[in-house]
Amino acid sequence: MERLNGGNEYDLGRDFVASVRLDLQHYLWKETLRYDLHPRAGADSSSVGLRIADVGTGTGIFILSLARRLPPSCSFVGFDISDAQFPISESIPKNVSFRVANAMTEPPHDLQSQFDIVHLRLFVCVVENNDPLPALNFCLKLLMLRRAWWFFAMGRV
Ligand SMILES: C[S@@+](CC[C@H](N)C(=O)[O-])C[C@H]1O[C@@H](n2cnc3c(N)ncnc32)[C@H](O)[C@@H]1O
Numbered sequence: 171m172e173r174l175n176g177g178n179e180y181d182l183g184r185d186f187v188a189s190v191r192l193d194l195q196h197y198l199w200k201e202t203l204r205y206d207l208h209p210r211a212g213a214d215s216s217s218v219g220l221r222i223a224d225v226g227t228g229t230g231i232f233i234l235s236l237a238r239r240l241p242p243s244c245s246f247v248g249f250d251i252s253d254a255q256f257p258i259s260e261s262i263p264k265n266v267s268f269r270v271a272n273a274m275t276e277p278p279h280d281l282q283s284q285f286d287i288v289h290l291r292l293f294v295c296v297v298e299n300n301d302p303l304p305a306l307n308f309c310l311k312l313l314m315l316r317r318a319w320w321f322f323a324m325g326r327v
Contacts, residue, residue, distance in 0.1 A: 181295060184254040189229045192255070195292075196231040206235045211287055213240055220244040223285040223312050225273050225305070226293045229255045230266070237266050247281065249273060274304040277311050285312045 182188055200206050207213050213220055217240055224233045227248030234257070237246055245265045250256070256268045271278055273293075288309045297305060 184252060189255050192228045193231045206232065215241065217241060218243050221285045222246050222287045224248045225288065225290045225309055226250055226296065230257055230268060232289060232291065233266055237263050273308040274298060277308050282311050283314050285314060288312050
């Protein structure tokens, strides 16, 4: 994909239409695949205390969808470089939070090694200089490497 301004600008926009597009895309994907998170991740109604991160979360539709079907002991953090598409605070469940963070840098210290599952989707258009390593490094540092963990990249990273 051709990037705007030498790769320094986010090409897809963050207005109302862009948010609706992301949400519809999520439901289309879910309908087609028959899952939101791959079943091998084992996140289901019997999961206790799972911590799940979503990097480049946009509207947060992915974690909000999971939060509806997983037990309330599970918790979710959505990371994005911009808060422009985060949901309004009144609509965010207690076990969901959002953080502004640049996934091309180090993750916030308090959230390193904290997650069982890290999810990254539709990020190919924001990878800089054709180099996904900084984003993969961000994701890896979020994972609790002492435990079994999952890293999911959907679409092309
Ligand atoms: C195509 S959207 C995908 C949103 C979401 N993953 C989904 O599947 O609905 C890409 C998202 O990445 C975010 N983004 C762009 N550059 C980023 C960066 N360096 N760090 C974190 N997020 C970034 C954008 O703000 C946007 O919300």
